[in-house]
Amino acid sequence: MKMTKYALAAVVAFSASSVAIADGHGNKKATDTSPAEDLAAYRAYFDKRHPDDGAGGKPDFSNGVYSILADARSQWENTEEFPPYEDMVAKGEALWNTKFANGKGYGSCFGDDPAQRKNYPMWDDKRKMVVTMELAINECREANGEKPLKYKKGDITRLTAYMAYESRGQKVDVQIPNDDALAAYNDGKSRFFARRGQLNFSCASCHVQNSGTRVRGDTLSMALGHGTGWPVYRQKWGDLGTLHRRLGGCMKQMRAKPYKAQGEELRNMEYFITHMSNGMEFNGPSSRK
Amino acid sequence: MAKKSIKVRAKEKGGVVTVKALMNHPMETGLRKNKKTGKMFPAHYITEVTATIGGANALTANWAGGISKNPYLAFDAPGKKGDELTLSWTDNQGNSESATAKVK
Amino acid sequence: MNTDMKRRVFLKGSLAAGTVGVAVSAGLLAPQAVMAAWPKAEFEAKKMGDLGAASGDIKVKAPDIAENGAVVPITVSHNMKADSVAIYASANGTPLVAQFMGPGAQTQVSTRIKMGKTGDVIAVVKSGGKLHHAKKSVKVTIGGCGG
Numbered sequence: 175m176k177m178t179k180y181a182l183a184a185v186v187a188f189s190a191s192s193v194a195i196a197d198g199h200g201n202k203k204a205t206d207t208s209p210a211e212d213l214a215a216y217r218a219y220f221d222k223r224h225p226d227d228g229a230g231g232k233p234d235f236s237n238g239v240y241s242i243l244a245d246a247r248s249q250w251e252n253t254e255e256f257p258p259y260e261d262m263v264a265k266g267e268a269l270w271n272t273k274f275a276n277g278k279g280y281g282s283c284f285g286d287d288p289a290q291r292k293n294y295p296m297w298d299d300k301r302k303m304v305v306t307m308e309l310a311i312n313e314c315r316e317a318n319g320e321k322p323l324k325y326k327k328g329d330i331t332r333l334t335a336y337m338a339y340e341s342r343g344q345k346v347d348v349q350i351p352n353d354d355a356l357a358a359y360n361d362g363k364s365r366f367f368a369r370r371g372q373l374n375f376s377c378a379s380c381h382v383q384n385s386g387t388r389v390r391g392d393t394l395s396m397a398l399g400h401g402t403g404w405p406v407y408r409q410k411w412g413d414l415g416t417l418h419r420r421l422g423g424c425m426k427q428m429r430a431k432p433y434k435a436q437g438e439e440l441r442n443m444e445y446f447i448t449h450m451s452n453g454m455e456f457n458g459p460s461s462r463k
Numbered sequence: 464m465a466k467k468s469i470k471v472r473a474k475e476k477g478g479v480v481t482v483k484a485l486m487n488h489p490m491e492t493g494l495r496k497n498k499k500t501g502k503m504f505p506a507h508y509i510t511e512v513t514a515t516i517g518g519a520n521a522l523t524a525n526w527a528g529g530i531s532k533n534p535y536l537a538f539d540a541p542g543k544k545g546d547e548l549t550l551s552w553t554d555n556q557g558n559s560e561s562a563t564a565k566v567k
Numbered sequence: 568m569n570t571d572m573k574r575r576v577f578l579k580g581s582l583a584a585g586t587v588g589v590a591v592s593a594g595l596l597a598p599q600a601v602m603a604a605w606p607k608a609e610f611e612a613k614k615m616g617d618l619g620a621a622s623g624d625i626k627v628k629a630p631d632i633a634e635n636g637a638v639v640p641i642t643v644s645h646n647m648k649a650d651s652v653a654i655y656a657s658a659n660g661t662p663l664v665a666q667f668m669g670p671g672a673q674t675q676v677s678t679r680i681k682m683g684k685t686g687d688v689i690a691v692v693k694s695g696g697k698l699h700h701a702k703k704s705v706k707v708t709i710g711g712c713g714g
Binding site: 482524527530532535537 | 605610637638640642656659660661663664665666668669670671672673674675676677678679680681
């Protein structure tokens with residue numbers, strides 16, 4: 175196979191001790207590798223790092239650590255016999271079908287189709303910004319004279335749980351159509367790989383370099399697959415939460431000041447994180463420890 | 464919309480009915496402290512569970528606070544398709560709930 | 568006792584009229600199984616009693632490492648004629664967790680239990696007047712990543 179200049183950069187980046195792909199730090203610029211190269215690098219890295227699902231099969235990375243730990247997977251399968259988010263999906267369906275005060279509903283913004291997962295996050299070229307599904311929901315509400323929903327928990331998670339459930343099986347296919355979108359993607363990528371906070375860890379420190387390793391009783395999940403299952407029911411929360419809730423929470427755990435939910439930083443990170451799951455299937459809502 | 468207190472389903476294969484149920488209950492042991500008041504949450508747990516299939520006793524169980532919150536229960540018992548399964552519980556505070564399902 | 572009275576009334580009401588009588592005479596519903604008082608002393612005991620002999624005919628399925636000590640899924644299966652199947656968590660302050668009786672306790676029974684710390688899940692089957700047991704060790708750890 176003929177190695178292009180960029181493929182070589184990706185391979186060199188691989189062997190760099192701190193990161194698997196060019197991240198915008200150290201001597202490498204985020205722009206050194208293209209999104210397509212990043213995708214290939216992720217898959218090669220995680221396939222090599224986790225060849226086994228713990229039961230003699232190949233991991234389905236869309237199930238977090240349950241993809242690689244047979245013991246934890248069987249406990250999770252037991253939980254899923256009565257999915258903890260079942261009632262919330264039903265509540266979300268009721269919310270979807272409830273008209274606004276002006277007589278219109280969510281259907282008027284979303285073409286009467288709740289199965290919207292595959293359309294987000296997307297690059298809005300008019301406004302030069304990344305639009306997430308949660309943002310689109312609140313923009314729909316505000317356009318129809320309704321107050322916006324809170325972004326981390328509550329009704330927005332019921333709505334997105336219903337929409338995600340209806341969208342199950344859709345392939346992740348985040349598009350990066352032009353240079354402005356690419357800049358947002360690279361911004362998200364840089365933030366994912368940036369060290370931060372008192373502990374001086376980056377997202378990649380745990381979820382790329384140390385995926386599968388233990389932090390006391392927890393096993394660190396792989397970054398590949400992080401985009402597919404939202405919203406997530408976490409046992410620790412006893413409730414559903416959005417991706418931005420988890421990102422902010424994790425930053426707090428790293429003793430860093432958390433980015434604001436649906437602010438530019440987290441939307442760009444969502445753009446990067448979800449793109450890296452391209453080709454996998456959306457499987458939200460999902461349940462985790 | 465009120466949350467269903469007992470979710471139950473029953474499937475028959477070869478004369479054996481597999482029953483799976485999830486019950487909504489706090490299952491407080493009485494040993495957990497309310498951080499706001501400094502007092503213990505009072506003990507509040509299911510003490511007895513009974514199940515009947517087609518009117519015949521299928522299972523009786525004695526429970527206490529060691530069973531997890533929102534208890535899960537599964538068991539195999541004799542029965543046939545179309546039988547009515549009834550699952551009931553009583554707790555230490557005198558409450559009780561019941562649910563039925565048709566064996567599929 | 569007030570709770571017993573409530574329970575007897577409740578049981579009669581929950582079964583179809585006359586079913587209790589039919590079931591009792593058919594031997595399907597031993598009066599003891601219906602009317603026995605909740606075994607308070609056993610559930611409050613801080614130590615486990617006699618477990619009987621270890622038996623390969625009883626299988627205890629439980630995780631090697633509990634994802635969440637408050638919710639540990641377990642399954643007990645056996646092929647004996649069981650008067651009762653009891654489940655203990657050896658390291659809990661009060662180890663007895665549950666007792667199962669009747670036709671549904673004859674092959675396999677599953678539930679989710681609380682385990683305060685690493686210990687054994689022990690199933691004790693009472694059969695033919697004797698006790699038999701099997702156990703499975705479960706590790707319970709504190710997580711590292713809450714959030």
